[in-house]
Amino acid sequence: MQTSLYLIKEFNKLLTKKSLVKTLAAVLFLLAFIGLIYVLLVPKQQPLSVTPTFERFPKGHNTVAQIKTGLSNEEINELYLSLRRLESVESLFLVLSKEIKEGLLQLPSELPGNSDIFLLKTPDRESLLNELRQQPQITMITTLSKKNLNTSSPNNLPGWAKITLLIIAVGLAGLVFYLVKSTTKDVLDSWQGEIQIVKYSGLSRLSIKLPLLLFGSLVGLIGSILSLVLLFALSRWAHSGIWLSNHLATLESNTQLLILSVWSILLGVVVGLLSSLFSIREVDKKWNVNSLDI
Amino acid sequence: MTNIVQVAELSITNSEDELLLENINFNVVKGEICQLAGLSDFQYDVLFNLLYGKLKPDSGQIVLTGRNIVRIKNKKRDELLKEKISFIPKDFTLPRKKTIKDTLEFKLTILGQKYERDQRIEEVMRDLLINDLAGYRPKEMNHPERVKAILGVALINDPQLLIYQNPFNDLNAQQEKEILATLIDLVESSGLTVFLLTNELKSNQSSIRTIEV
Numbered sequence: 001m002q003t004s005l006y007l008i009k010e011f012n013k014l015l016t017k018k019s020l021v022k023t024l025a026a027v028l029f030l031l032a033f034i035g036l037i038y039v040l041l042v043p044k045q046q047p048l049s050v051t052p053t054f055e056r057f058p059k060g061h062n063t064v065a066q067i068k069t070g071l072s073n074e075e076i077n078e079l080y081l082s083l084r085r086l087e088s089v090e091s092l093f094l095v096l097s098k099e100i101k102e103g104l105l106q107l108p109s110e111l112p113g114n115s116d117i118f119l120l121k122t123p124d125r126e127s128l129l130n131e132l133r134q135q136p137q138i139t140m141i142t143t144l145s146k147k148n149l150n151t152s153s154p155n156n157l158p159g160w161a162k163i164t165l166l167i168i169a170v171g172l173a174g175l176v177f178y179l180v181k182s183t184t185k186d187v188l189d190s191w192q193g194e195i196q197i198v199k200y201s202g203l204s205r206l207s208i209k210l211p212l213l214l215f216g217s218l219v220g221l222i223g224s225i226l227s228l229v230l231l232f233a234l235s236r237w238a239h240s241g242i243w244l245s246n247h248l249a250t251l252e253s254n255t256q257l258l259i260l261s262v263w264s265i266l267l268g269v270v271v272g273l274l275s276s277l278f279s280i281r282e283v284d285k286k287w288n289v290n291s292l293d294i
Numbered sequence: 295m296t297n298i299v300q301v302a303e304l305s306i307t308n309s310e311d312e313l314l315l316e317n318i319n320f321n322v323v324k325g326e327i328c329q330l331a332g333l334s335d336f337q338y339d340v341l342f343n344l345l346y347g348k349l350k351p352d353s354g355q356i357v358l359t360g361r362n363i364v365r366i367k368n369k370k371r372d373e374l375l376k377e378k379i380s381f382i383p384k385d386f387t388l389p390r391k392k393t394i395k396d397t398l399e400f401k402l403t404i405l406g407q408k409y410e411r412d413q414r415i416e417e418v419m420r421d422l423l424i425n426d427l428a429g430y431r432p433k434e435m436n437h438p439e440r441v442k443a444i445l446g447v448a449l450i451n452d453p454q455l456l457i458y459q460n461p462f463n464d465l466n467a468q469q470e471k472e473i474l475a476t477l478i479d480l481v482e483s484s485g486l487t488v489f490l491l492t493n494e495l496k497s498n499q500s501s502i503r504t505i506e507v
Contacts, residue, residue: 003404010400014391193389193432197401197447200383202375207404289385292343 003203004210010194011211014187022186023219026179030223030271031230033172034264036165038231061093061119065132066140069115076116079137083118088128092120115139173271180219180275184212188282195286205287212276212283220272224264231260297357298324298455298487299345304354306340314340318354320505324454327474327481327488329495332507335460338491339384342459346381347371359454376405380448384460388432394419394443395428398450405451418446421480438469442476449486459491474499 015023065083067076076094083089095105096116118138122128125143132141188195191208198207299322306315315337322328333341343349344356347363356363359378363371375381389397398415407414419425422442432440441462448456462470478501480486495502 003406006403190390193387193392193397194400196383196386197389197397198404200375200381200448201401201405201451202372203404204372291348292339 003207007198007207008211008214011187011191011215014190015183016186019183019186022179022183026176026183026219026275027223027226029172029175029179030220030268031227033169033176033271034224034227034267035230036169036172037267038227038260038264040162040165040169060121061091062143063120063122063125063128063132064142065118065120065135065138066142067116067118068137068139071116071137075137079135080118083120083132083135086128086131088122088124088131090121090123092118094118176219176223176271177275177278180216180272181279184215184276184279185282188279188286192286192289195283196289199287205283208283208287209280212280213273216272216274216276216279217269218272219275220268220270221265222268223272224266224268227268228261228264231264296324297321298359299328299489300355300357302355304344304351304356306344306349306351315344315351318507320507322455322487322489322505324487325481325485327477327490327499327502329490329492329502329504330507331493331504333491333493338459338493342381342383342457342491345457376451378453379455379457380451380453382444382448382456382458382461384463386444388440388443388447390432393429393431394424394435394446397443398446401447401450407451414450414452418450421483422446422449422476437464438473441465441473445473445477449480452484453486455487455489457489457491461490461492462495470495471499474502 080094083092097114129141132138195208301318301320304315304318307313344351351364359374361374392400395415399411402411419428422445424439424442424446427435427439462473477488481488
């Protein structure tokens with residue numbers, strides 16, 4: 001183990017400026033790859049569709065709070081009053097589940113249709129979200145931007161656009177593979193002497209492969225963490241009108257972020273690890289340079 | 295006299311049943327410098343790989359430092375490489391970007407030697423008369439100096455046996471003689487055994503035994 005750690009340190013020493021630029025490019029391509037996969041695969045929040053009846057309500061009630069199911073009318077009434085007293089709430093409306101079923105309002109997909117909801121208007125969105133989170137009887141909060149009401153979701157992308165995005169994603173993954181492979185090859189080319197010493201000192205070739213595998217996984221991990229940071233930042237700026245951020249408005253307030261984090265990290269590490277696995281054959285070539293197969 | 299290398303009735307064929315080595319027999323005594331002559335370059339490659347354990351013979355046995363290499367498990371062979379036997383293949387290259395001192399330290403570190411590294415490095419460099427080259431990289435040295443540095447790498451972990459294929463390639467007789475003289479001194483002072491896989495040495499050395507096969 002100690003030898004492996006030492007060799008990892010030695011491997012890092014051999015990363016030249018050129019290799020570092022390649023590594024950085026690999027991380028950025030991986031970030032873009034995960035972003036595209038997210039756009040293509042993760043289910044998006046459906047935009048609120050408003051019926052003519054609903055349009056009669058005052059504008060700006062774009063925060064949806066789902067009420068815990070099974071509450072009595074009195075409890076809902078008490079909750080309504082307590083929410084009205086909140087400083088961050090300018091006004092609110094109760095929409096019952098039966099009204100939703102009647103087609104008054106189509107809810108975003110993450111909200112179950114059998115729940116009563118409040119529609120809230122606020123001058124201070126951040127405070128409202130914080131205060132609503134402290135209400136045990138509110139189970140989910142969704143904030144919709146004006147853009148949500150007007151623009152279409154990426155889920156509605158036409159087939160050709162999805163295929164184009166998929167091809168770009170595959171291309172980006174290919175670039176990550178190429179860059180990781182090329183970087184490890186550069187390092188291995190200047191590591192021929194070390195490899196021979198390791199070999200004839202009775203150490204296994206895994207000692208050489210381990211730093212490479214770690215390098216690839218690390219590129220994947222950093223790329224996926226950066227992509228998460230970006231997605232998280234976009235979700236924070238959900239009302240800024242940036243494309244994609246519109247579809248991330250609820251990311252902070254539900255379990256999607258956790259699931260997305262796990263998947264992104266797994267995807268990044270797997271792509272990075274596979275890239276380095278591809279370059280491991282180079283080790284075998286260098287390892288067997290003095291060996292004879294008859 | 296103890297034999298540190300014992301090769302008996304060694305034969306090997308390739309996948310097309312062509313005989314590569316046939317009934318090879320020889321012994322190397324502990325504490326001597328010995329040259330094995332009479333093989334082609336390819337046969338030396340085959341023998342080197344047999345001694346290293348990469349190839350298995352069709353028949354015969356190879357005993358190095360008391361262990362039968364033919365039957366030994368890889369793990370045990372690796373232990374021998376770590377502690378008792380050093381191999382230098384032909385075309386061995388030194389790490390390009392490391393100084394000689396760093397290279398020697400690299401080998402000691404990967405072998406897990408934690409203590410008295412500097413002392414050991416200094417000792418080996420002094421014995422090989424390369425103590426002035428500690429901070430030099432391979433490209434900054436001439437060929438004889440590089441050969442001595444390679445010997446330093448092989449000897450840094452104080453092995454009992456050194457097996458060196460095609461040594462002193464591209465050296466003239468004078469340079470070869472100087473390096474051999476250094477090796478002879480080392481063998482006399484440390485009890486090391488040196489086994490050279492080469493057809494001919496350019497310089498006449500009475501203290502080197504030649505085995506003809």
